[in-house]
Structures are given as C-alpha cells and as structure tokens.
Amino acid sequence: MILIRNVRLVDALGERGPADVLIGEGRILSLEGGAAQRVIDGTACFLAPGFLDLHAHLREPGEEVKEDLATGLLAAVRGGYTDLVSMPNTKPPVDTPEAVRALKEKAKALGLARLHPAAALTEGQEGKTLTPAGLLKEAGAVLLTDDGRTNEDAGVLGAGLLMAAALGLPVAVHAEDAGLRRGGVMNDGALSDLLGLPGNPPEAEAARIARDLEVLRYALRRAQGRPHLHIQHLSTKRGLELVREAKRAGLPITAEATPHHLTLTEEALKAFDPLFKVAPPLRGEEDREALLEGLLDGTLDAIATDHAPHTLAEKEMDLLRAPFGIPSLEVAFPLLYTELHLKRGFPLARLVELFTDGPRRVLGLLSIHLEEGAEASLVLLSPKERPVDPGRFASKARYSPWAGWRLGGWPVLTLVEGRIVHEALE
Amino acid sequence: MRHLLDFQGWTRQEVESLLDTAKVMREVLKRPIKKVPALQGFTVATVFFEPSTRTRISFELAARRMSADVVSFAAQTSSLQKGESYKDTLLTLEAMGVDAYVIRADSAGVPHQATRWVKGAVINGGDGRRAHPTQALLDAYTLLEALGSLEGKKIAIVGDILHSRVARSNAELLSLLGAQVFCAGPPSLLPQALPGARLTPSLEEALEEADAVMVLRLQKERMEAGLIHLEDYIARYQVTEARLKRAKPEAPLLHPGPMNRDVELEGALADSERSLVNRQVQNGVAVRMAVLYHLLVGKEGA
Secondary structure: OEEEEEEEEEEOOEEEEEEEEEEEOOEEEEOEOOOOOEEEEOOOOEEEEOEEEEEEOOOOOOOOOOOOHHHHHHHHHHOOEEEEEEOOOOOOOOOOHHHHHHHHHHHHHHOOOEEEEEEOOEHHHOOOOEOOHHHHHHHOOOEEEOOOOOOOOHHHHHHHHHHHHHHOOOEEEOOOOHHHHOOOOEEOOHHHHHHOOOEEOHHHHHHHHHHHHHHHHHHHHHOOOOOOEEEOOOOOHHHHHHHHHHHHOOOOEEEEEOHHHHHOOHHHHHHOOHHHOOOOOOOOHHHHHHHHHHHHHOOOOEEOOOEOOOOHHHHOOOOOOOOOOEOOOOOHHHHHHHHHHHHHOOOHHHHHHHHOHHHHHHOOOOOOOOOOOOEOOEEEEEOOOEEOOHHHOOOOOOOOOOOOOEEOOEEEEEEEOOEEEEEOOO | OOOEOOOOOOOHHHHHHHHHHHHHHHHHHHOOOOOOOOOOOOEEEEEEOOOOHHHHHHHHHHHHHOOOEEEEEEHHHOHHHHOOOHHHHHHHHHHOOOOEEEEEEOOOOHHHHHHOOOOOEEEEEEEOOOEOHHHHHHHHHHHHHHHOOOOOOEEEEEOOOOOOHHHHHHHHHHHHOOOEEEEEOOHHHOOOOOOOEEEEOOHHHHHOOOOEEEEOOOOHHHHHOOOOOHHHHHHHHOEOHHHHOOOOOOOOEEOOOOOOEOOOEOHHHHOOOOEOHHHHHHHHHHHHHHHHHHHHOOHHHO
16 A cells, blocks of 8 residues: 555646545555555645556667667656557567567566557558558557558558548558658758758648548548547647647547657757757747647647657767657656746646546547546656756667756656556655 | 858958968969978868768868878768768767868768867868858859959859758858849759848849859759759750850859759850859869868968
C-alpha cells in the first residue's frame, strides 16, 4: 500500500483536492487516506493519470544504437508515461504478428511503461501491399501506420482504412505530399531562401491532408464499421483548418501535435543546427499559434512526442544529411506545463487531458480519472523548476533542443497499476 | 572579424578595408617574386567536403603566396567515406595545429557548424546554396576595377538564382557597397525573397541600363528535377549579344565559372572584350590572400 498525502488531483475532469490517495492492488483504494507501508508527502505536487504517448520511435529492432526498448521505456516512465505506442519504422519494419508479439513480450518483461505497438499498414511500409491487419491486431497492434513514409498510393490507403475499420483499428498517416516536399529540410519560405536550405512547403501537409480526407470519405461510404483516420504531428495552420472542418462535418478523424511544433519555430534553424531538423519541419509563429488554438478547441486530440532519437554523431552531420527527428519523451510534459500552462495560462486540466484521455480515446481505451477504484497508473508531478539537462536522459539521445530551459512540472513518481516504475522524490 | 561565413554583421567599412588589402596583394602578384612572408608559421587547411578544384587551388595559392603552410583535405579521397564525421575530421585537423579552415560543403551551414567545433578561423569556401563570400568579394573587386564605384550602379545577376550561393552572396555584398542588384531567372528558379536584391522573371528588366551583368552557371540537375526545360531556358534567358544591347554599352560580363558555353551565355560573348572572366580568376587569388591576412593577422599590419 502506498499513500500519497495532501496532493492536488488533476485529470480531464478538472483540478481537485488536496486528497490523501491510498493505492493498493493496482487501484486507487481511497481519496481519504488509510494505513500504508509507504507514505509520500504530495504537498505542492499534483497527481495525474499516467500519460499515453501515441507516437514514439524506440528503434528496436535494428537500430539499437539510437534507442532500444529498455532505454526508451525508461525514458517514457521518467517522462510520466505509463503507456506508449511504438512506431513500426524499425529495421526491419514491424509488419508481422511475430514482430508485434516479440516487442510486447520484451516490453512486458522490462516492467516499465506498457508498450502498445503500432504495426505497418503495408508490407515493409512501402505503401504497396497491405499487411495482415487482423493477425496484427490479434498479436497486440493497436494502430496501423506507415509513419516515416508517406502513403503515396491513395488506393492502398483507402483499402487499408476499410480493412482497419472492420477491426476497429485507427490508421495513422504522416501527411506530407512527397512531390511538394521534395528534399526539403526546413519550412519553405523567406527564411529557407535566406538560409539557402531546401524548403518543405506548408502546402505539402495541407495538400496531403486534403487528399486523405477524400480517401476517408471513400472508406466511410464503403466500410462495414467505422474507419478512423488519425493525422500525425500536425504542423501547419492550413492543415489544422482542414482537420477542424472535417471534424465539423462529422468525419471520423483525430489529430495530434508534438511538443516541438508547439514550442519552437523555424527561427531555430538560423543557427544551422541539425538538432532542429525534423519532419514535418518547424513552422512559423502563425502556425504555432494556430496549433495552440487547436489544442484548446478540440481540433487536436492529443499531444504526442514523435520522440525520434538518433545518435549525436548523426545529428552533427550537415543539414542535408542529418536524419530528421527530435527526442522528447523525458521533457514533453514539463515543457508544455511551463511554456503553455505557466507562461500562457493554458488550462491545466485540458493540458493533462491531452496527455491522458485525449490519446486514450484515439486508441479507443477507457478514460482514467482520479476516483476510488480507478487503475493506479499515475504520475506525481512537482512544480519545482530545474533546467533541462540532456546528460541525465535515460534515452540514448542525450541532446535536446530545449537543453538549459528552466522547466517545472517534472514527474517525480510514476506508477503502473500501483507499481512504482520511476521515482525521483527529494 | 574572426570568421568569414557570409556578410551578415559586416559593415561597408570592413568590406572596403578588406578590398583595400586585396589591392596591395594584387600588386604583390605582379612582382617577379610573388611571395611575401606575412603568414609564415601559420597553417591553412582547405577542407573540401564537395569537390571544387578551382576554388581550392585559388585558396591554396593565396595561402602559399603568403608563406603559410597548406594542408588539404578532400572528402572523396579521405576518411569521410568511411563514416568519419565532419566534426571528427575538423577536430583531427585542429589537433595538428591548423590556424584557418577553408570549408566547402554541399550543405548550407557546415562552416557555421564548424565554428562551434574548432578554435581557428573559418572561411566559407561555398556552402550549398547559401553563401560563397570570397566569390562575391572577387566579383566586387573586379566590378570596382571596371566601374570605379558601385554606388547606385545597376548589377544584373542572371540564371538559377534559387540554387545559387554566388547570387546570394553577391546580393548581400554588392548591395552593401551601394549597388542596385537585380536577379533575373525563370520563375521556377527564383526564391520567394532575397535580401539586398530585386527579383524578376524578366531578363529584359534586369538588363535594361545595367552597368554590369553577371551570368550564373545552369546546373544539369535542375533539368533532371523537372524544374526547367533546357530549350526554354536558352530561348528566354541565355545572355546574348542582341539582348545585351539593353545594358549600358560598355557593361562588363562576369561569370563565376565553370561556364556552359551556349547555355547560359552565348559562346562568342565569353571570349569578347566585355568578358572579365579571366580577371575574376586573377583577382580571386588576391582577394583570398586579403581574407586570410585579415582573419589571421588582422588588418592593422596591412
């Protein structure tokens, strides 16, 4: 039994407390205290349901030099995540039931965050031949995606949506038009012209979302069951508007945004540091503001990290060759707690929802609220500020665009079904 | 200035002082013994991650004319092929006691990145589409020789502006020296904006009353990428004798080389009296001597 005393509670329903939260048998037993072997003082801290990340690249199998399940899932619990969806663009891609099972078993043995593998929508993520969706689901896949690649063949994507609809699986897309994107390494515009870097235009995202919405309509018209399209890492104002209109029209669509698109802009590229090279690229301030609006009005359902670790040597290549990606599992919540809630007054309950019930709904999981009887997958967050120190990351990617930023809201205790998986109490 | 990466943050005075030093160097190069001891004991490395014989030779000659030791690193023959990083390469050279690095790369920003890793002076020898500051300096020097001053002069730059580091650096530098820079090229090869330059898809507009015309090399990759049709380019953007009639009668012609004769420039024009191409190459060595001198010794000794 664990007792967390005098702690404020925050979940999608709002802020409450303080309460004395008694945890045992993997559940919240009481909000009014009780006898426990372990008593933790929660004064000044707040307790939230464990976070779920819809989008993380853990690189196993095949690229363990960048990250593996052990380091990635440890980074996750340190970031307050109790659940995580791994992307299938590994080497080889996760496109068989055996590969899904292997990941699940290995992650389970680690006993850290719970792994929910995404599987490839098409064989080898090549966009040509569908994978065995039913068998993948049986093995434990929770989502189908060719993330990292763009689904150039709309017909295959349409068929994939139909197959997934019958199984109740969402299909997630990395929505960028490959032709417009070309070799773009940063946002296309006056700044990319000035810096002499190939631009990836915002229209590449909007154009692909517009196409995919028509593919979704096609699937909706023909499907047995309800297709579900999820737009990954939305980065542009125009893309966001398209998703908003689609939601108003009642289309079964959800969307996520990343910590980097919510806190950084293309201006960061002025230093010519490939640490800021990411796909889709960091955009303009107007796009960033639009995304914040989208978090508030529900156009965006979740904040997802797109945690994309690479070796430091790779990120110290030039801007044309360095790989795309920013690691953020360990800073995502403190970053947004500080930059959005503390600095801009973004409502805390909504922020927590975007890390908990929001992504849970995308996967069709039940909500977790801090009530008696609820599953004790929880995170205790401390408002105490400290600078981001990538040298202390559990992730193998020990660098960060936010290095040195002073943040509060750090996870000091993470519990999965009542079991402590991360502890950094003072 | 510790490095020469581009002309951001440079004043007109600093550029003029550098060009004055280049004038002194030009005199040195006319002597029977073309060598001064100014950089004796210094080591200059040319670090070319992208091949370019002309620029590399020009820099190496410039360094040797001033008695510096020169080492050269070329990616295609060296360890970069084996996966050694830019950083490792530069740190290895640093450990050998290099004082100045001339860096050429196909990606914008590599010289900027290098300044974070090495203590020595970094000279941008051309980085991707972004900047080629010594090319712009030698162009400015050559134009000043021909025109006396750049104040209020109209300079036309013609060709693939979008992918050109020469156009970017010249727009930056020539406008700093008071010139009006017009960049003309096909719409698919024009950037959205370029500080210091007026962009136009009209070759005629750029050439009209121009005091000088700079023609850029058209790379084959642009045709391969489907951005332009070669015949269309030649028909509408090739600089020809007839089209040059719009410019001032004596307006000189510049080209950064290497030239595609009868593509961007009518072949006969390349050899005409208007062409300053050889002058550019000669001035290149003097300008690079001046740059090395300013960065390694400081202009006080000039």
